Amino acid sequence: MSLPDPTAGPHLTEEEAVLAALGEAPSPAVGQHLPTCAACRAELDTWRRLVTTVRDGEDVPPVPLPPGTWEAVRREAGLAPTAPRPDLSVVAPRRDAPRRRDGRARRWLPVAAALVVGAGLGAGAVALRPDPVPAAAPAVASAELAPVASTGRGSATVRDVDGHRELDVSVQGVTAAPAGVLEVWLLDSDGGLLAVGTMAGDQLNVPLPADVDLARFATVDVSREPLDGDPAHSSDSVLRGELTPEA
Amino acid sequence: MNGGGLAGPVIPRTVPPVALRVVPTREEDDVPTTGADPFASADDEAVGRGFAAGDERAFAVAFARWAPLVHGLALRRLPDADAQDVVQAVFVSAWRTRAGYDPDRALPGWLVGIARHRIADAVAARLRAPELSTVDDRDGPAAEPVVPDAADAAADRIVLLAELERLGEPQRTVLRMAFFDDLTHVQIAERTDLPVGTVKSHVRRSLRRLRDRLEGSA
Numbered sequence: 001m002s003l004p005d006p007t008a009g010p011h012l013t014e015e016e017a018v019l020a021a022l023g024e025a026p027s028p029a030v031g032q033h034l035p036t037c038a039a040c041r042a043e044l045d046t047w048r049r050l051v052t053t054v055r056d057g058e059d060v061p062p063v064p065l066p067p068g069t070w071e072a073v074r075r076e077a078g079l080a081p082t083a084p085r086p087d088l089s090v091v092a093p094r095r096d097a098p099r100r101r102d103g104r105a106r107r108w109l110p111v112a113a114a115l116v117v118g119a120g121l122g123a124g125a126v127a128l129r130p131d132p133v134p135a136a137a138p139a140v141a142s143a144e145l146a147p148v149a150s151t152g153r154g155s156a157t158v159r160d161v162d163g164h165r166e167l168d169v170s171v172q173g174v175t176a177a178p179a180g181v182l183e184v185w186l187l188d189s190d191g192g193l194l195a196v197g198t199m200a201g202d203q204l205n206v207p208l209p210a211d212v213d214l215a216r217f218a219t220v221d222v223s224r225e226p227l228d229g230d231p232a233h234s235s236d237s238v239l240r241g242e243l244t245p246e247a
Numbered sequence: 248m249n250g251g252g253l254a255g256p257v258i259p260r261t262v263p264p265v266a267l268r269v270v271p272t273r274e275e276d277d278v279p280t281t282g283a284d285p286f287a288s289a290d291d292e293a294v295g296r297g298f299a300a301g302d303e304r305a306f307a308v309a310f311a312r313w314a315p316l317v318h319g320l321a322l323r324r325l326p327d328a329d330a331q332d333v334v335q336a337v338f339v340s341a342w343r344t345r346a347g348y349d350p351d352r353a354l355p356g357w358l359v360g361i362a363r364h365r366i367a368d369a370v371a372a373r374l375r376a377p378e379l380s381t382v383d384d385r386d387g388p389a390a391e392p393v394v395p396d397a398a399d400a401a402a403d404r405i406v407l408l409a410e411l412e413r414l415g416e417p418q419r420t421v422l423r424m425a426f427f428d429d430l431t432h433v434q435i436a437e438r439t440d441l442p443v444g445t446v447k448s449h450v451r452r453s454l455r456r457l458r459d460r461l462e463g464s465a
Contacts, residue, residue, distance in 0.1 A: 015451045019432060022425050022450070050407065050458055057404035062315030063322055065334060070310055072335050077342040079303055235329050 008191025009033040012040045021047030025230035034235030035221060036191045044235060045149050137161045143220045143241035145171065154239050156184075156220040158208060165208040167196060170218065174202075174238045176224055183225045185233060186217035193221070193233060218243045267436045292413065295354035299345060310338055313355050317362045319404055324370050333365045340365070352460060353409035359402050360464035403461055412455055417441065421449045 009029050012020070021028045021044060026034070034040055055063040074081075139158040145154035152174035159166050169184050175181045184206075194217055197206040210215075224237040285306040286297050294312065300449025317337050320329035340361055341348075348357050411422060417439060424430045424438070432450055436443040 014455065015447055019447070021454075023429070024431050047454065047458070050403075050454070050461065051405045051426070053400055054407050054411070054457075054458050057407075058401050060316060060319040060401045060405060061321070063319040064315055065318055066331060069314065069335060070307070073310065073338045073342075076335070076339045077306075079306075089322060100317075228348045 007033065007036045011037065012043065017044050017047050019049045020044055020235060022052075023226055023228075024153065025228050026232060026235055028226070028232050031232030031235060032191050032193070035185075035187050035193060035233060035237060041148070041235065048236070059090075099183060100238045116242055137166070139246045140165060141214055141243045143243045144219060145169075145222060145239035145241040147174075148237045148240050154202075154222060154241075156241060156243065158214065158243065164210065165212075167204070167206050167208050167220075169196075169199065169204040171199070171202045171223065171239060174222070177226060177236075180224055180226045181237070183223050183233075185221040185223060186212065186214075187219040187221050189218075190218045192217070195231065195233075198225075214243055214245075257397060291354060291409070292350075295348075295352075296350045298341075298354060299348050299350040299356070301345065306338075306342055309341075309354060309358070313358050314338060316355065316405065317358060320359065320362055321366050321369075323401065324366050325373070329369050329373065333362065333369050336365050337362045351413075352463075353406070353413045356406035356409040356464055359405050359409075363399070363402055363464070406461050406464045407457050410457050411453075414456070418449045418453045421446055422453045425450055 008030055010241055012030060012033065016026065017040070020030065034044070139157050140160050143156040143159040144157060147153065152171060154169060154171035154174070157168045159168065167184075171182065174182065182202075184196040184199060184204050186194040186196055187189075192214065196208075198205050199222070220239075220241050220243060221233075221237050223234055224236040224238055225234045252373040286294050286305045289297070289305075289308070291312070292304050294308050298309050309333045314334050318330060318334045324433070325333060337358060341358055344361075348354070411419065411426075414422060421435055421439065421441070424435045425432070430438070433443055435441070435450075436446045439446070441449075
């Protein structure tokens with residue numbers, strides 16, 4: 001057997017990248033490729049920054065200039081004293097820069113349980129365990145989560161609780177996009193991914209089915225997901241870390 | 248769901264040109280009458296073309312229109328006096344280097360590009376100035392690299408919105424729908440009666456143009 005190609009599928013086309021940056025749901029192929037390709041994630045982040053700046057960037061309020069500024073410019077620029085002068089007594093009305101309308105939730109759909117079907121992971125995997133895990137439960141594996149592109153941190157711990165495994169994830173300094181959630185995934189080195197669950201605030205605690213091989217799905221990934229009803233990975237990963245078995 | 252149903256045909260929100268009269272501001276200014284100024288109420292594109300052609304009236308209108316914006320930008324990083332100096336330097340430099348301005352670009356975006364450099368230079372000069380240093384060093388503190396910050400994002404936004412306005416139709420309407428109405432390319436196609444493939448192509452090309460213009464202004 002040869003080693004798997006570290007990146008899954010083809011790179012994003014520019015069209016796929018700009019549509020994803022605008023918030024459209026990526027195709028399954030894109031969702032599979034992005035977690036495996038830093039170059040495409042970086043390109044997507046560049047487009048996302050542009051989109052965010054246009055949609056939600058801060059406006060600069062114009063500030064009137066003191067009298068004499070135009071005269072100084074006119075002199076220094078070498079314009080004749082007879083040059084026309086701008087009428088600064090007419091205060092330019094503040095232009096209302098365009099903004100995203102409030103109806104940005106127009107595309108909101110009831111979020112389906114964000115499950116990647118297969119790999120033996122049943123629907124029960126995302127059910128939040130009602131009782132908090134006793135902190136004393138022994139850790140089986142753990143990961144420090146580091147920011148993928150910007151800031152934040154977190155940790156993931158797999159514990160053995162009464163003979164079954166549970167995954168605890170907690171994050172700091174990262175937030176979901178407006179009208180979105182943070183979702184936890186397990187990635188393998190072959191581009192495969194498992195949806196583990198949706199974080200409530202900055203915490204997640206879910207049971208891990210016994211079939212999930214942590215030697216294979218060793219990467220914990222936290223992504224920002226729009227509530228668009230698309231169960232695929234948004235490709236907007238914020239934190240990531242490798243699970244290492246506890247000694 | 249908020250906002251009710253989908254709106255009817257979307258009318259592009261055009262920004263009306265800012266009406267500016269080019270007239271003496273004070274009695275004693277003794278500015279000769281220049282007759283009806285063709286740029287006073289011209290749109291931004293016409294002002295940009297007049298400026299590129301070396302028309303002083305267009306330059307005066309450009310100053311009135313965008314100097315307060317450049318001033319606002321400069322004030323984010325600099326104290327009053329320095330910010331005014333920057334505005335002055337930006338417009339003097341703009342006039343002298345107007346041959347380098349491509350009138351197919353948005354003039355405010357180009358001015359902001361000059362302003363970025365002037366502001367960065369002024370910030371660096373302040374950091375070097377010994378009297379501003381809190382430590383008694385002979386060489387002055389090393390200038391810190393100017394890192395992208397909120398002021399840069401604000402400048403980016405000026406450039407991007409100005410370039411968005413310069414897109415032709417239907418690209419401008421398509422991109423506005425994608426940005427501000429949060430519509431998918433399929434929804435935009437339904438509303439504009441354009442083929443889906445055409446909408447996708449407009450979105451991609453227009454965003455690429457905005458990005459190129461932004462990178463060209465940084």
